[in-house]
Amino acid sequence: MTPRLLPAAPGWEQRVAGLVRCAPPGGAGNRLVTVDGFSGAGKSTRAGALAAALDAPLLEIEDLCPGWDGLSRAPALARRGIGDPLAAGTTLRWTSWDWEHDRPGPVRSLPPAPVVVLEGCGAAAAVLAPVTSLAIWVDAPAEVREQRLRARADWPVYAPYREVWRRAEEALAAADHSRERAGVVLADPRSVE
Numbered sequence: 001m002t003p004r005l006l007p008a009a010p011g012w013e014q015r016v017a018g019l020v021r022c023a024p025p026g027g028a029g030n031r032l033v034t035v036d037g038f039s040g041a042g043k044s045t046r047a048g049a050l051a052a053a054l055d056a057p058l059l060e061i062e063d064l065c066p067g068w069d070g071l072s073r074a075p076a077l078a079r080r081g082i083g084d085p086l087a088a089g090t091t092l093r094w095t096s097w098d099w100e101h102d103r104p105g106p107v108r109s110l111p112p113a114p115v116v117v118l119e120g121c122g123a124a125a126a127v128l129a130p131v132t133s134l135a136i137w138v139d140a141p142a143e144v145r146e147q148r149l150r151a152r153a154d155w156p157v158y159a160p161y162r163e164v165w166r167r168a169e170e171a172l173a174a175a176d177h178s179r180e181r182a183g184v185v186l187a188d189p190r191s192v193e
Helices: 013-022 043-054 071-088 125-129 144-152 155-176
Strands: 004-007 031-036 058-060 090-098 105-111 115-121 134-138 182-188
Touching: 004 013, 013 031, 013 043, 013 134, 031 043, 031 071, 031 125, 043 058, 043 115, 043 134, 071 090, 071 115, 071 155, 090 115, 125 155, 144 155
Parallel strands: 004 182, 031 115, 031 134, 058 115, 134 182
Antiparallel strands: 090 105
């Protein structure tokens, strides 16, 4: 699949919301939209804007990622707790991760919604593809991503794990060809000619 390249310019969220509404629904008529990309690309910001445009709940894959070395397991956990139940029209249920104490957190649940947006590294992984209506990859130049990461309030907590996480997200994206399989690549306007 050749992804549609869209600059993240004003109005992008309405254009993508239109694509979501035209995307094939899951078995129960619901749609799972995934927003993936490398750390600092702008996934959270873009996913939040898209969820607002769709009046959809926004879930973060990091909420169920089992720790700093668990990114490779997160997509399968998301499939089991979010993707499969949504496709079946049943309550979504997953065990969250308590990042502060580095252990499983409380079980969370959400009734099925017409559209659910799932954001985070690994959200467009191959294991989620069968239950995903539209996968979006958020792109930004490496130097922009790094600058954004260092400007975050949680940088002091994230910094010691940056290389571990970077290697994990790059390995997952490469193994699953996440960017190449996305229906939309949402590009930083500065990187689109």
